[in-house]
Structures are given as structure tokens and as C-alpha cells.
Amino acid sequence: MKLADTVAPIRPATAAFDVDALAPHLPTTRRRLRTGQHLYRAGQAFHALYFVHAGFLRTSLVADDGREQVTGFPMRGDLVGCDAIGAGAHIGDAIALDTCEIVELAYPAVLDACRGVPALHGMLAEAMGAELRRDRARLLALATLSAEQRVAWFLRGLARRQRALGYSAHHLCLRMSRVDIGNYLALKHETVTRALSHLDADGVIAVERREVRIPCVERLDAAAGAGAAVASRAA
């Protein structure tokens, strides 16, 4: 079994979430966020998981000395907040990079709901398993790829996720800043810019500010290095 088969397959787990079917078994609340609003902040009491119905967010981990690490860019179909389970409080921020529509799943009520909806149990476990795999695929990418390969890997991940949701994989609109990308990839924003410029010069992509065109996905795969089959990413 290859990672490509285990990590990439478009997260059937979370994407298959039929949130509406849960309503009879669990208090679900809908929330709308505007760009820049927080879904939660580090330190806030943990009382719900969040299912992203629409929009684009940035999640991060905040250390008590102020250092911040971007942990993901959840979008439609992703489950947010799992890393607070068992901690009592959120360990980082979740902020909307776009207008978002969120479904709140009260915790631990959602565990009880597993009895009424047996399939939910496996789905929750699988969603968390998938998140672990993504974190580890990212670790592998950070540990083994050069700056330019990481940026290519990142773009490819975004493209795949878009495609999985039915959008084109040939055009991206980056909702996050270069600083966010750099933080996510353990690079400085200047290095991200340089990598993007270089990929552009090589004709792999066409960058214009936050618009990115990807004429040939295979070339981007190649630019992501040996790790051609190593993953998408998210949550």
C-alpha cells in the first residue's frame, strides 16, 4: 500500500460526513464567519468539533512564549478542532480566511450520538486517523524536501483538494499570505516568494500575486520531488 493510496484518496472519511443526518441525534449549530473572524482561539474551552461546510480557514498552534505554528488550512469537508480532544481547551487559533459556514458538533455529545448513528463512530475515528496521516506526510515533506520542493508540494496539495471538491486543479487562488505559507512549510516568506518566482520562471506555474495557474499538474508533481506520491494535505 502506498501513501498515495492511503493519504491522498480525497479523504472519504470527512467528505462523506452527512452532517444533516446527525441533527436528530445531536445538537448541531450553524455558524457563519467573516474573513478575519476567529472560530476559536488558543486557550478557549473546548466544547465542540467543527465541520467546514464552506469557506477557508487557517488553524495554528500557539506556544505560550508566543511562537505560532500554522497547522493547516481547512476547507469544505474538513473537520476542525480534533486536536483539542482530551485537552480541555484549544491549543491554537482557527481563523477564517474567507467567509465561512461552519457546523458545530457538540463534544462529547457527538460521541454519544455514535450509538444512534453507528457509522458515525467509524467516520470520526477515520477522520482523525486521516489527520494523523496528513501530519506525518507533512513531517516527511519538511524533513526531506528542499524549499522549492516544499512549495511545489504545498501547491499540489491545494490543487488536489480543490479537484477532490469538484473544482479545477489548474487554477488556485491562495487565500493565505506568503508569511502563512512560509510558517506552514517552515520557511521564511522571502524563500517562499523566491521558490514561487523560480517555479514560474521554469514554466511549472504562473504566479501573479495570489493567483496561481498550473498548466501541467504532472510538472508540478515532478517539482515536488521524489515525493511524487506522498500526499495532499489539510485540516
Place this chain on the structure above:
Amino acid sequence: MKLADTVAPIRPATAAFDVDALAPHLPTTRRRLRTGQHLYRAGQAFHALYFVHAGFLRTSLVADDGREQVTGFPMRGDLVGCDAIGAGAHIGDAIALDTCEIVELAYPAVLDACRGVPALHGMLAEAMGAELRRDRARLLALATLSAEQRVAWFLRGLARRQRALGYSAHHLCLRMSRVDIGNYLALKHETVTRALSHLDADGVIAVERREVRIPCVERLDAAAGAGAAVASRAA
């Protein structure tokens, strides 16, 4: 809420596992591994989670191009294999670095057992949540710390885990090679050696091959950098 409070607290989740109490609700198998034996390999069908009752292992993620990333060094009280949930097969290897005693928890049978043992449900979720937090704390460490700080951070994590199990935090016996440590920390083995030598020269630790003495844990905390409160590690 600080990370130190959420990540470090000695994993009550997994440590609290009372595996024996599960026996009536779930087929549990005990397994014994000798040093060098595999608990599972990348690609093997996933059919159980593993609870480490004794011993020390190394888990890794294996990419199809052969690149390998060490993902953790599970020891007593840790739950292994969660990252395969939903994938069908293991995405990496788990190998014994020591004589190990393992309790196999059949999956998905263990989910069904949650009905008979309600507390198990929350414990499983919390164990996975804790694993997510550890992965992310590690990401933060790799992204923000220098080579020497990472090595100090790694040693501190081991010391804390030992202490949590009731052993001394002042003496470590590294079961893994420098190469493994380097892979885990995204460094080359020479760099790991240099960092250890330098910490030794500074009097923070005393290294002799795989034996490490830690006279003053606070000094090690300081050497782990700003991230003084950022985490232990595991699974």
C-alpha cells in the same frame, strides 16, 4: 491554557488504559517481540491497534520512493497504529528497539467494545487527540528550533516520559541510533552528534555513547530554547 498543560500532562488518556478490563468485551492478544522484530510493516493490512505494555519501539512512515521518516518512539503506555485507521493498511513500520510486550486490540472490534465499556470511547478519542497534539508540537519544534535546541528538546521529551512512568529523569539510555534521532528531528546524524557533544561541553548533559545523564533538568529546558513549555512527545 498553555501547551505545557495540554500536551505535556503525561498522557492520562493512554496511560489510563486498563487493558485487562477490556478482555471480556474484546479479543485481546498478547505479543512478545525481540529487538529488531517488526510489529508491523508498511503495507500490511491494518486489523488492530497496539498497546505497549513494556519495551521500546520505533515507528516510521515509508514513502513509496523509499524515503523513510521516523514518526515516534513509543514506549510503555503508548498506543501504536492509530495512523492506519481508515487507511486499510499500515503506512509505515513499527520495529522493536528492545524486548517488547504488546497487547493487540482488534480493530474495528475495539469500536464495538466501546458500547460495553463507555469510558473506552472517550479514551480512544483522547489518545488520538493527544497524538495529534504531539505531532503538532513536534512540527513547531522542527520549524522554530535550531539543531541544538531540537536535540535538547528531544532529550527532555524522553526524560519527561520516563519520569511520567516513574523512572528517573536524570539518566537516559538511548535505545535508538544517532541516525534515528536525526531522522526524527530532521537533522543529519553528524549534526546530532555535534549537538550532543556541545551540550556535553556546556555541562548541560553528560553523554557517553548511548548513556545520557541529565544533572539539571532545568538547564536542559533552557537549552531547548524559548519553547521551554512546549511539550514532551511520543507514540
Place this chain on the structure above:
DNA sequence: CGGTAAGTTGAGATCGTTCAACTCCAGTGG
């Protein structure tokens, strides 16, 4: 129409890697 945040680009400094030599130790077989 300033003012500010985000992005780009260059040049030099730095940290970790690379390549290489050497030591130490355990296991093996003469």
C-alpha cells in the same frame, strides 16, 4: 492621495550539510 501591509528582489551572513578520516566496540572465524 498619503499610508500601510504584502510581495519581490538582491547581497551577504549563517547554520547545517557534505565529504572524509579516524576511533571504538561487538561479533566472527582462524
Place this chain on the structure above:
DNA sequence: CCACTGGAGTTGAACGATCTCAACTTACCG
């Protein structure tokens, strides 16, 4: 019993990728 062999660890020196610092451009907002 001891020389041999190979893996693991250590250390040095030079190189190179990324960071740092700094200047400049562009776009957006009041």
C-alpha cells in the same frame, strides 16, 4: 586468543541552501 570486519559514533573542513537585512514596488484602504 586474537586479528579481522563492519556498524556506530565522533570530529574537522569546506561548501551551499536558506536566512537575514535592506531596498524597492504594488495594491488596497481610509
